[in-house]
């Protein structure tokens with residue numbers, strides 16, 4: 001009997017649901033630690049009237065309803081725990097003992113984290129629909145105008161078709177970033193291989209050579225050509241591509257980009273990229289890694305941004321168990337530090 005009792009009690013402590021039992025005289029007879037935390041119990045709680053400890057009116061009402069109807073009830077309740085508002089699913093269960101006596105068992109499940117995830121997903125879909133809607137409206141509008149007769153004016157139609165082209169490129173970039181983000185979340189295993197960092201940087205810069213020339217940027221790579229490190233090449237590529245793209249986008253004409261690797265720590269190495277661009281304020285630094293966050297929406301849109309680039313970077317860095325830091329001064333420039341663990345050969 002004793003062994004079984006111990007088993008029950010430890011089960012109650014390990015379960016991540018708060019459990020309280022109230023008897024037919026409204027006395028608190030049992031609680032696990034989590035249950036006590038929900039209502040901030042002191043050491044005197046045992047056999048005390050539950051109303052001395054449970055102040056939340058919704059929970060009280062639920063208990064009284066179950067006493068009255070003798071039927072189980074469940075409700076989502078906003079509960080203040082240690083000054084923090086939590087969303088808690090409270091189930092009240094009626095357990096008859098004999099014709100007069102009964103117990104009420106309360107089970108409390110904290111749904112706050114789950115609700116936050118749900119809210120983020122909803123926000124994400126909302127933002128995404130907005131981002132998609134804008135270019136589609138432009139494409140539809142301008143193509144309709146063309147069909148309605150603007151085609152006859154060669155100068156105007158060229159202008160409109162250029163807009164349609166730009167907007168569809170934006171849509172296409174957005175979809176590419178979305179695909180990258182959804183793949184990143186698949187939690188697939190890392191694919192660790194030896195990567196020549198210099199070559200990866202060089203190849204990435206090649207992709208943007210047109211933009212670099214157009215802005216007459218001076219790019220300096222301070223990486224040993226022979227430097228190879230073990231890493232997940234695809235994730236590293238996402239990181240490097242997006243950071244280089246931003247260093248170009250948010251740079252000024254004749255600006256500079258410096259890319260280097262700090263390779264002196266035993267367990268880590270650091271990819272560093274600096275630019276002499278518009279910079280990021282302290283306030284915005286906190287938020288730039290959020291999906292769809294852009295400091296200056298009109299500027300970012302004009303340079304073709306989707307607001308997803310740094311989210312891809314952050315999620316890739318997380319997947320590699322790394323960290324990312326940013327130092328920046330408005331109108332002086334920005335430096336991103338990507339600190340990555342040294343992986344070993346498989």
Ligand code: ADP
Pocket residue numbers: 242246247249250251275277278279280288289293294295296300301304305306307308309310311334
């Ligand atoms: P976007 O596709 O708009 O560039 P990102 O997620 O890559 O989106 O970046 C988010 C925002 O952070 C950008 O809109 C820009 O305002 C700011 N930002 C990112 N990189 C830099 C940088 N190197 N210099 C200045 N601002 C930057």
